[in-house]
Amino acid sequence: SHTVPARAWVDTRLALWALLGVTDLVDRFHTLYEHTALHYPGLARWMTDHPMKVLLHTAAWHKLVRTVRWIRDHRAQQVYLREIDVPGVDTKFIETHKAILAELLDHALPENRIDAGAPKNDLAARYGFRTKPIYIRLRYLGASPLPFSELTVRAQELADWPPGVRTVFVLENEITYLSLPPVPDAIAILGSGYAAALLRHLPWLDDVDLCYWGDIDTHGFAILDQVRGRFPHTTSLLMDRATLLAHKSHWSQEKTQARDGLTNLTPEEAHLYQDLRTGTYRPHLRLEQERIAITTVREALTRHRG
Template identity: 65%
Template sequence: MDTREHLWSLLGVAAKVELFHTLHEQSVRRDPVLAQWMQNQPMKVLRNAGHWPRLVEITCWVRDHATAALYLRQIDVPGVDTKFIENNKGILSELLDHSLPHERIQTGAPRSDFAARYGFRSKPAYIRLRYLGSPPGPFSEFTVRATELTSKPAGICTVFVLENEVTYLSLPPVPDAIAILGSGYAATQLRHLPWLADVDLRYWGDIDTHGFAILSQVRARFPHTRSLLMDTATLLAHQEHWGEERSQTSETPRYLIAAEAKLEQSLRNGTYRPRLRLEQERIPIRAVVQALEGVRYEDPRST
């Protein structure tokens, strides 16, 4: 082989080499630093050749703009929308990691959270709550940004956190109390509400390994949290409503009291039935009313 061109021709890649050179020359004019990365990753460039110019433009746009007050939706590059960014987060992360100054990259954020990693505003967390006693105003229920719910609602002493919407809506009256809908892993939302440390906090989730994992996470942040209807007596009293947990969590809950930990291990080991679960919405309302009648306010500062 006398020249590289002869070699490219023999290998049948002459068109790909020419395409790479074209993309590289275009990129050099927009971002010389990015062009250096391209020299070390030619195959990645070629795999994304169909939309490479847009990837470069996004990288340069982020480089040239302050992003702290912006959502990804506000990236203003022709031919680019949030779907395009979502579909190309992997390659965009590599380009941005190479092109941005180190201080522009939030290394503490997980790589899966593209917006947080590159300093964009993330979708806000919302708290949905319902008054179980007499509401202080015209609304018995409302949804608010978690970061704006900075203080305890007036007159509230007890807070119930539930994962199931129907159970949340049908919870019977309790004086001076509110219910918060957790909608999945509640701890991710409750971290925004430091005032929960000053209320009698009760968590009620499914009796399964995921339910106890969530309880443990909530209690890790708020140690005074107590569970509701998540005990062996409740489980055994409602055998006709038993179901099956499709997949048990691999998480080992660290913040359970002894009775809760024993029940969680029984579920994990299949003591009563393999992958047993009792969903909270399957517990009859009369049992819920009875349990709530037994709830007495306790000052968290005394526990």
């Protein structure tokens, strides 16, 4: 018979680490821990709770600590991530290490410096850095009160109603936006697929005739639905069944369809949207703005003005 040991006794931690073959790892962790505890004790507790995460970032650890300390010591609202001034740290470093930085910042910063509703991978939004401005591109369709017929401006600087504007057309397609014929007292805004996100910055749209024109496909109606969710008085232009059927030779295919469940469409729009979803005429059918005859566009604008 053989005697099988029920337990092993190791006298010291050093012996245990040697037995497990992790002496080098432990030494490395202790070196990082002691340096951090000396220069930034606020992270020491986190390190003891997450030693393996620390070891995964051994090569970058000191830069990570200095970055967190810089952010803690500088109120970030007035700077971009690009402006973090730590030797060896640039936007590439921050992007590469944003997951571990988010964990460290969540631990190191006071609650009022953290937007818990923002995702951890969006460091700028979560920790109060400046974000890239939102720009709005517009052109006057009538006489411009400015020496420019077209402008691209920061959304926050377009918070006031442009003088003399009574009608606003929002389009997704650039060449269609550029080729719109003259319309008195009107401007066109280029949405570029983000119309709903852009327009919410312009509260004065509540007080103008707002008209959205997108592709006749499920995504076009989804954007219209979002715009009308914020501006219920929005009308649509050339997004109807008659326009679709009159341009059959210009039909194309939508690669992926938008989600179902739109709630801000008129009955006619909703019926056409469902026909697009179910493939009544053709699976994944779409009619792009730029394929609609320019004479049809001019006639639609004339009707709209009338």
